Amino acid sequence: MxxxxxxxxxxxxxxxxxxxxxxxxxxxxxxxxxxxxxxxxxxxxxxxxxxxxxxxxxxxxxxxxxxxxxxxxxxxxxxxxxxxxxxxxxxxxxxxxxxxxxxxxxxxxxxxxxxxxxxxxxxxxxxxxxxxxxxxxxxxxxxxxxxxxxxxxxxxxxxxxxxxxxxxxxxxxxxxxxxxxxxxxxxxxxxxxxxxxxxxxxxxxxxxxxxxxxxxxxxxxxxxxxxxxxxxxxxxxxxxxxxxxxxxxxxxxxxxxxxxxxxxxxxxxxxxxxxxxxxxxxxxxxxxxxxxxxxxxxxxxxxxxxGLLWTLLRARQDRRRFAAQNVLRDIYLYNLSHDDPDIVVPQQFLVDLRGSIVRTGLTALEHNGAVVRVNGGWRLTGAGLQAAEADAHNQQLWDLYRVYGDELKLPLVAEDRQKDIRALLPEHAIERLEDLREGAA
Amino acid sequence: MYAIESLVIQFLLNFVGREELNAFFRDPRAVATVLGALIAISGALLGTYLLLRGMSLTSDAISHTVLLGIVVAFLIMTRLLNQPPDLASPWLIVGAGAAGVATVVLTELIQRSGLVKQDAALGLAFPLLFAVAVILVARFIDDVHLDADSVMVGEIGVAWANTNSHCFENCETVVITPDDPRAEVSRQCSNCRDLGISPRDPKAEFIESCTNCGEYSPAQAWQVGLIDEEPATVFFPRALAVMGILTLLTIGFVTILYKELKLASFDSALAQALGFRPGALTYALMVMVSLVAVGAFDAVGSILVIAFFIIPPAAAYLLTDRLSLMLLIAPVIGTAGAYFGYDLARGSLFGLVHLNDILAWINTTFGVSLPATWDSSISASMVLVMAILFIAAWVFSPRYGLVATLIRRGRQRRVFADQVVMGHIYNHQQIGETGELAADSLHQHFDWTPTRMQIALARLRALNLVRVQDNLVLLTDHGMQAVEAFRQNSLGVRA
Missing domain, CATH: 1.10.3470.10 (ABC transporter involved in vitamin B12 uptake, BtuC)
Incomplete structure (x- = not known):
């Protein structure tokens, strides 16, 4: 600790x-x-x-x-x-x-x-x-x-x-x-x-x-x-x-x-x-x-x-955050595949994808103002879209770090995809990764 | 329970007369010894498996919880259900057995939470459960059978006094109701104290109560003179019945499940792979330990009972490598402890040493005035005898004892010295370096004292392995063969 x-x-x-x-x-x-x-x-x-x-x-x-x-x-x-x-x-x-x-x-x-x-x-x-x-x-x-x-x-x-x-x-x-x-x-x-x-x-x-x-x-x-x-x-x-x-x-x-x-x-x-x-x-x-x-x-x-109380609370918090992140990702991918950022995702689709934990995630997302409920389905708000894009960006950087990290002799950090990679690595390392990302795109 | 006692008594009456049987059951020594032996046998059998599984201290934990189980069950029975206080009630045994299993589950849970190490969890659980039990006893229980002292040492010495009477002839149960002419009625003023008036005052109200109403067993009826003919009764100590059944149960448990227990104790993974359920077996063992701990509680208290589980198997473990033998030896040691323990409490150790003589000797030699008669706790003395037997096993065990180990080490040291000396001579005799073989300076090559070398040489000469010729130490033919033999066998052999 x-x-x-x-x-x-x-x-x-x-x-x-x-x-x-x-x-x-x-x-x-x-x-x-x-x-x-x-x-x-x-x-x-x-x-x-x-x-x-x-x-x-x-x-x-x-x-x-x-x-x-x-x-x-x-x-x-x-x-x-x-x-x-x-x-x-x-x-x-x-x-x-x-x-x-x-x-x-x-x-x-x-x-x-x-x-x-x-x-x-x-x-x-x-x-x-x-x-x-x-x-x-x-x-x-x-x-x-x-x-x-x-x-x-x-x-x-x-x-x-x-x-x-x-x-x-x-x-x-x-x-x-x-x-x-x-x-x-x-x-x-x-x-x-x-x-x-x-x-x-x-x-x-x-x-x-x-x-x-x-x-x-x-x-x-x-x-x-x-x-x-x-x-x-x-x-x-x-x-x-x-x-x-x-x-x-x-x-x-x-x-x-x-x-x-x-x-x-x-x-x-x-x-x-x-x-x-x-x-x-x-x-x-x-x-x-x-x-x-x-x-x-x-x-x-x-x-x-x-203490047991804090451990329980932390576990609950982690579960909620994890669920929210995953559901946000699902909705974002759905949007991408339909090439329509304003599309309404049916709730049943999300539930079939991930099971009942989806409700926990949606509640948290709605509370954060990332999604809104539209008759039986969910739509990303502007803030939600931004968050989803930032998350996707972050994941891509993590992917690149995992593949090229050793080759580029970047500093060693523990891979924790819940965290923002930009906060963990020094600026020059991030620049290298961003270059790679643009090259790939 | 009562029916079983009757059966046992009828069985025994086939061999001995009623009077002898009663005399036996009324003999404190006989009852205490039999009871102690029963506890020792069941404790030793279960303790053997606990020892082999490295769970000896679990009996410690269980005996502490069992106390709490007994006290809580006792309180529920007497306070909530208004039953008569009875420490031999089967319900107490069931409750305490459940408490014992709960301990095992609880300590496992605490350990799995990872916040507290196992030893600390146990070290905290023992005193806590015990503390709660003691507070409950001190605060809520005023019954003579359950006080702090009996918690500590039990009452094996008076087990003979708590009996069930079994009647075989002239059995007449007498019931006296308030209408019965034999009923004795007393009148008591119910409002005199509140109103501060005398019973003669006209305002006084009275309640009548019957002082001798109730049901009388034949023995009680005879005692208070309600029946004319003496009933033929046998008084059977209750503790014997409870403990006897528990012992039979234990013997059945270890016999029927011998193979399974053996496998699960020595190779739990294999047992699992072969389709046995070692986990379930562990819990069954814990249930048995709890039951025996409860049964023994009344006789030896909740702390000394641990000794009945741990010491005899530990002694047996030093004497044999075979599980079956251990299961025989451990109960024998425990029983011997119970038998000689009664004597020790009265001051005689194995009939050889008399503590009163020692006390007298101490008093005269050191000029102190210790009480001259040794009269002590029976259960504690039983434990002490077991401990003495354990120490005896520790010292004199043929294979693992201290003496045997010393002898073996001495022999190994001698063999090693012989081989080193003979090897040295062999090496130099082969190439004729006689400078290395002078008898008066040989010790220098080993950094030994001259005496040590002399002793070694004397031994080797006596065995006809070396000879001394012109101050030169040389191997005999016999010695030559011996060296070649051990060079063949040793690992560091040179080509």
Whole structure:
């Protein structure tokens, strides 16, 4: 897809608007939904938004590197780490998260060991690891639960996430870890970009791909682990990749995608956390996922250029233009063959020639004032005749370009007969073609 | 369903007494093991084909949608149709089966739109469907059978408690209507609270309701003392019936369509060309996977069930190259997982390792105070045993195992070293370059350590392939023949 500076700027505008809309949710929720931003809700919303930013940014890389399912496996794999850390150190958030990170990390190694040393494919390896680690986590949690340890009550929140569990010290920790992650990302931006889009090229240019990939994966694991409290092990992957998928629809540049993804992530995380903090019946993780998914649906549908709506509109427009062009050509040829520019062409003749699409074309032509209806048939107007002649002229030039283009060493352009050849080729080339045309005539 | 259960029970009663049968069905361990084994067998059979087609994670996707299907069907049944909540209802199975097929179609559609890559589509679809299901459960369902915990791990340990009673003798169904003399009627004031008056107030209105009216099955009637003679009943766990039928269906499916499935899995294009319909077969497979996932949901939850589909076939895949053998080995591994898993949940691994001892050892060694008794989730433990068996297959598989691979690599390295050394000696011995053959400097020509050369030479001498004479290494006649033989066979042979 062609990129030009104007489009770039318009995406920045989109990012700005999105960020403004996300911020507007705060007064909106206060006034319309009647949310009271007391200390707890503020903390939870801030924590949710921060986590959304961290996972949104790193999720972009997971999406682009086609590692979405790895993210799924990784987040499931964190569960036994949480349980073991709890057994060792009790309910200490930092330790629990380190445990989760280590468990995910071992999970990755296990997946890689299986794919390297057996003939099992990566999907099977991920399935095995995901379920085994998850089962281990469930077994350990059941053991902790059965032992009636009173302080384990909060541990279950790691499965579905519980925003209300977030306190101020957690927010500070998230902010600090997030800052470290972003600094790393900023320092290695170029390298990460390269291994994301063209790892072979990066390797050939002497970058240590394995080290860089491991580092990037570690950052992703950190994002997953941080988000576990909020979204839970089962749904964390959604929070990781949904903002990235949505952002991907709006832009073709990595920098913009990452920023947009951060905005989307903050929105999903913040809104999800607020909703579930206000209505404690609804678990946080699922709420965040549903919010994030709505952002994805809106992006898939309406993102300029790529969105389904625009694709549909464009397809319709193309069909109409194509039909109009063809019908105009048919009428013109009919006129030529009868040697009478004012002749009335019966509609049935056109329909027999091209089928029902003729009506679409005639409607468009009539709208443009190229044809008029004369009792059951159609006649070209002066403007229509001009347009038809110009089109015929254009087609002749294209024909000549196709035959003699190479011979005359004319500049190479893609043949697109819908377009005016004079706009695509330089003047001297057009002159040559016109000479040929006159010679032929 | 009920009629089939009756038939099975009558069949079983030919072999065992009623009391023993009831004792068996009332034994949590027996029911959990049989149920686990049934899930494992059907999961492993279908999972084998999923694995061979590279569709293992489709079972993941399906199990997530199936949850949504179950929850939606459950809500429609209980809220809209006012049916009693029953997780074993065939309608739930039909609804969820449809949901499973819908997932497959949907992911294919998303993929075809080209906007989102397949992995991202799946990675987004799993959590979304699951999230919606969880929100519905949390918000609208207060029934004990369907809560967040059962979604996670299922209730295989209490499957024995949810039974249908089948009566064979003294069967008397009792119906109590409000007119019945046995009916107990209670009066309740209908407008006392609204008007703020006491029931004695003359304005109070009463409604009468019967507290024990309804239909009593023979077993229930006996329990509340409505009949005098004890009916001869058998209590059949419902989950066993559902899962048993699904297992039979699965076995029938893979047996009858064995040839077609085999062909479509290994060479879909050929199957198409020969006039089979591999596409239709794929959907049939997906329907079966959905059905089994629904049937297993009650017992093992919607996430652990994936393990029953993936792990046993993966282990079998490392043990054999033949599809027919794989279809035998995978269910055996799954069944072993189900059998030993129950023990593991109670702290005993294969009867060899006792987790309580390990916990005690950890507590004394590290001075921590972990809870001393291991008592854990049964379904998760079944999965863990399967995972252990998978690791065992990975390490010890005769052909593809880590150990076998190490041994094979070592042997290849040895053969290569022998051939390089003997080739060197052969070349120089032919033209009499004795400078190249000195025993104490031979290692330099290969850039080897002296020790490595010594070991290689010792081995070759023991095999009577070379001899050392006056510090010269020379080939024996036997060695000469060996070199000529492998030079004939090797690709880089010189004229």
């Amino acid at each position: 062609p990129q030009n500076p104007t489009e770039d700027r318009s995406v920045w505008l989109v990012i700005g608007v999105m960020a403004a809309l996300a911020l507007l949710f705060v007064p909106f929720s206060q006034i319309v939904l009647g949310v009271n931003y007391d200390y707890t809700v503020r903390t939870v919303a801030l924590g949710g938004a921060l986590l959304g930013v961290v996972s949104g940014v790193l999720g972009c890389f997971a999406v682009l590197r086609r590692q979405s399912l790895l993210g799924d496996a990784l987040s499931h794999a964190a569960l036994p780490g949480v349980a073991i850390a709890f057994l060792v150190a009790g309910r200490e958030l930092g330790v629990l998260l380190i445990g989760a990170g280590v468990a995910s990390w071992v999970g990755v190694q296990f997946i890689q060991a299986i794919t390297r040393t057996t003939r099992l494919k990566q999907d099977a390896a991920m399935g095995i690891t995901l379920t085994t680690w998850f089962a281990l986590g469930i077994a350990l949690l059941a053991y902790i639960q059965a032992s009636g340890n009173a302080s384990q009550a909060g541990l279950n929140t790691f499965i579905f996430g519980q925003a209300a569990a977030i306190v101020e010290s957690d927010v500070i920790m998230i902010a600090v870890v997030g800052a470290v992650v972003f600094i790393t990302l900023g320092l290695l931006w170029k390298e990460f970009k390269l291994i994301t889009f063209d790892p072979e090229f990066a390797g050939a240019n002497g970058f240590h791909i394995t080290v860089l990939q491991t580092l990037l994966l570690t950052l992703i694991v950190i994002a997953i682990v941080l988000g576990l409290q909020l979204a839970g092990v089962i749904l964390m992957v959604g929070m990781l990749i949904a903002p990235g998928i949505a952002a991907r629809q709006w832009t073709h540049r990595l920098g913009q995608m990452v920023l947009l993804s951060a905005v989307f992530g903050a929105f999903a995380g913040g809104v999800g956390a607020i909703i579930s903090a206000v209505d404690t019946d609804v678990p946080t993780g699922p709420t965040i996922i549903v919010v994030a998914f709505s952002v994805v649906v809106i992006s898939l549908g309406f993102a300029p250029g790529r």
